[in-house]
Amino acid sequence: MSxxxxxxxxxxxxxxxxxxxxxxxxxxxxxxxxxxxxRLRRVTAPLFVMKGMGINDDLNGVERAVTFPVKDLGDxxxxxxxxxxxxxxxxxAEYGIEPGYGIYTDMNAxxxxxxxxxxxxxxxxxxxxxxxxxxxxxxxxFLKETVEGIYAAMVRTEYMVCEMFPQIKPVLxxxxxxIHAEELRRLYPDITPKDREHAIAEKFGAVFIIGIxxxxxxxxxxxxxxxxxDDYTSPGIDGLPGLNGDLIVWNDLLKCALxxxxxxxxxxxxxxxxxLEEEGQNERLGLYFHKRLMDDTLPLSIGGxxxxxxxxxxxxxxAHIGEIxxxxxxxxxRTECKACNIHLI
Numbered sequence: 001m002s003x004x005x006x007x008x009x010x011x012x013x014x015x016x017x018x019x020x021x022x023x024x025x026x027x028x029x030x031x032x033x034x035x036x037x038x039r040l041r042r043v044t045a046p047l048f049v050m051k052g053m054g055i056n057d058d059l060n061g062v063e064r065a066v067t068f069p070v071k072d073l074g075d076x077x078x079x080x081x082x083x084x085x086x087x088x089x090x091x092x093a094e095y096g097i098e099p100g101y102g103i104y105t106d107m108n109a110x111x112x113x114x115x116x117x118x119x120x121x122x123x124x125x126x127x128x129x130x131x132x133x134x135x136x137x138x139x140x141x142f143l144k145e146t147v148e149g150i151y152a153a154m155v156r157t158e159y160m161v162c163e164m165f166p167q168i169k170p171v172l173x174x175x176x177x178x179i180h181a182e183e184l185r186r187l188y189p190d191i192t193p194k195d196r197e198h199a200i201a202e203k204f205g206a207v208f209i210i211g212i213x214x215x216x217x218x219x220x221x222x223x224x225x226x227x228x229x230d231d232y233t234s235p236g237i238d239g240l241p242g243l244n245g246d247l248i249v250w251n252d253l254l255k256c257a258l259x260x261x262x263x264x265x266x267x268x269x270x271x272x273x274x275x276l277e278e279e280g281q282n283e284r285l286g287l288y289f290h291k292r293l294m295d296d297t298l299p300l301s302i303g304g305x306x307x308x309x310x311x312x313x314x315x316x317x318x319a320h321i322g323e324i325x326x327x328x329x330x331x332x333x334r335t336e337c338k339a340c341n342i343h344l345i
Contacts, residue, residue, distance in 0.1 A: 003117035004333055005254045006340045010319050013167050016343070022165065023312045023324060029160050030311065031104065031127060033153035038102060038146065040129055043091060045105035048078045054287025055090070057083040057226060063113045080110045083305055085229040086289045088130035089266060093298050102131030107305065118254055118320045119310065121327040130303030138265050138300065140210065140236040143243055144178055146302055147208050150261065151176045151247065154311070161315045168317055171252065177204035180240045181211040181222035193222045194257075201250040201257035211242025212262070227275035228284060230264040234271055253317055260311055263304020269294055320344065 014022060034040065048068075049055045056065055056079055065079035081087070084107050091103060107128040114120045133142070155172050162170050179200060181193075188196045200207050213225030213232035223246070225232050230244040244264020251258040267275065272293060276282050284290050292298050309324040320337060322329055322344035329337075329344060337344050 003115060004336055005118045005256065005319070006336065006342075007253055007255075007319050010253075010341050012319075012323070012341065012343070013317050014165060018165065019316060019318075019323065022161065022316050025164060026157060026161060026312050026315055027308060030153060030157045033156055034127060034129065034150065034306070035104060037149040037153050038104075038129065038131055039100060040102045040104040040131065043095070043103045043105050045084055045107055045128065046081065046087065047108060048080045049087065051077040051079045052287070054228070054284055054289040055086050056081055057085045057229070063111060066110045066112055081107070082109055082111060083107060083124070083126070084128040085226075085266075085303065085305075088128055088303055089229075089298050089301050090289065090292065092130055092132055092301060093292070097132050097299070099132045099134050099299075102129060102301075102303070104129035106308075116329060116333065119256075119258065121309070121321050121325060123325055123327040125308040125325065126305040127308060128303070128305045130301050132299045133265070133302050135300060137302070138231070138234070138243065138268070140243060143210070143236075143245070143265055143302070144208070147178075147245070147247060147263070148176060150263075150306070151206065151208075154260070157311075158315055165316075168315070171205065172249065173205040176247075177207045178237075179207060179209060180237050180242070181209055181214065182216050182240050184209060184222070185216050185218065185220075189218075193220075196222075197248055197257040197259075201248050204250075206247070206249045208245050208247050210237055210245040211240055212244055212246050212264075214241040227267075227279045227281060228272050228290060229266055231267045231271045231275075232264070233275055233278070249314065251314060253319055258310065258314060259307075260314065261304055261306045263302070265302045266300070267293070268300060269296075 067077050067079045069075040107126050109124040158172050162168050184196050212223050232242045236242050246259050247261040248257045248259050309321050312324045320342045326345045
């Protein structure tokens, strides 16, 4: 089922020509800043991987990958990526990347089970990045330092956009607020996790929620995470579990929280074994990616994804992600959007 937020009196600040120019400016500027900030070099990424190797991102474990047979491979099945969380770590090993350096790529994916709306599309485009770390950097302090570097690149990019298009005014706070998902639950115990995101994002403007996927004090989770890439169980801030998180900003146009990045320190052998055991997924240890990690042939790493269309949507003050990217939408949504001055590509 699709879902549409219709801002009252919406009028795009940029026409289609300006919008396309803005998209290119943002993508070029931000990826250069991200590369410099985290010492990343660009690599080429796959659109699909072989099914059954454990390389594709399982997201919350229920989303279906788009799958197709490959004639010249004996009709073996490939699947379109959800993201490149595991592929990037394999690539760090293949390229022999040293600690303190990493890679980034333009990731294009299809997520056929998304609930379509202002923020969600079938088509996903993001900068996927991964950086080699050492054991001493597997802690919350290093996580926060890395997140602050990414956020600094976001602030610089917003300044550039506002210089190019004076009708757009800056809204990002200079300081990013950090909070653990359990602290957020205690702060707002009587509302849903998504509503907690709205509340904390509106209060601070930009926030990084640590511990996505860990079990909270009431036995629930803030949100799901696959157990074989992010470390969401190792002790972190104030002893609370989790070395990962989501970077969220307040979208004042839509009056909601907008997640721009999901990232984290990746599992080591002990953490992956623990998390797979907790989720009852020990059978995954027989897959290619998991064998590589257990054989000590993959480096320790930190990584994540940053939504390209979402970032452009936020900077250009667009009401719908379909104003930034070409995708498929229900005809009813297209009709409603047109009536609200939301012009879908």
